[in-house]
Amino acid sequence: MTTATATALPSDYVQITTNPITEPFWEAAKERRLVAPRCSDCGTFRLPPTPYCPSCQSKAVDWTELSGEAVIYSFAVVHGFPGYPDITLVPVVVDLPDAPGARLISNLIGVDPATVEIGQRLTVDFHPITGGWLLPVFRPAPKD
Template identity: 60%
Template sequence: MSDIVAQTLPGEQIRITTDTATEPFWQAAKEKRLVACQCADCGHFRMPPTPFCPECQSTEKNWPELSGRATVYSYVVVHGFPGLPDITLVPVVVEFADAGQARLVTNAVGVNPEDVQIGMELTVDFVDIADGWKLPVFRPSAD
């Protein structure tokens, strides 16, 4: 087993853009809260947020706060990144127990890439990125 630990790109290199559909997600992340877009009419969760519900076409939204617990649905290990040859990234698709079938593409951090597996339990954390925003990332659950 190696002693490599997955991380994110340096925060100052991560920039986001928002629009009316995604702004509530990013504002909540600034407060270290994980939220998901939920249709206010049919209850369908969707991530990433979209202007209308793919199930019923409603434009009405709620933004419930999630527990922050997720499981790995899919992942890949990336060794090196342009300009950062020694970095190891583990992009993951996570699924939330408290948000229907909603999934989020994010990063697993603070874990040996060899230990990541489908179904692994993770917990949200937030890292500072450019322009005062915070990025939700996921660490192995303590329990």
């Protein structure tokens, strides 16, 4: 049996809307950088970006550039998607080691879904989407 390689949704299918709270995340992604908001007062990371720190309710935020390393916390394998019956998606929830407490929901691409495991090391990549934006996605990290 042949297994399809996990991919992202076609570029023209994904659209985003930004606002002042989320725009720094998306602008950094356009530059192929992964960032996370960190409270300037207590140091708590928060993803998705929020107007207030969930720990201390401060509005003060610093956008911290991350290494792009991630670890799979949870995943699913989706065979077919409305309008794309032959696509295979692997949505993932990832822990970001250099942003303790922050998790990001994304897609794992370029991998046989049968080989995906909780705790697997990943590295960020960027997939083009509508409007000239780039979507952070992940690939398996190179073996040591």
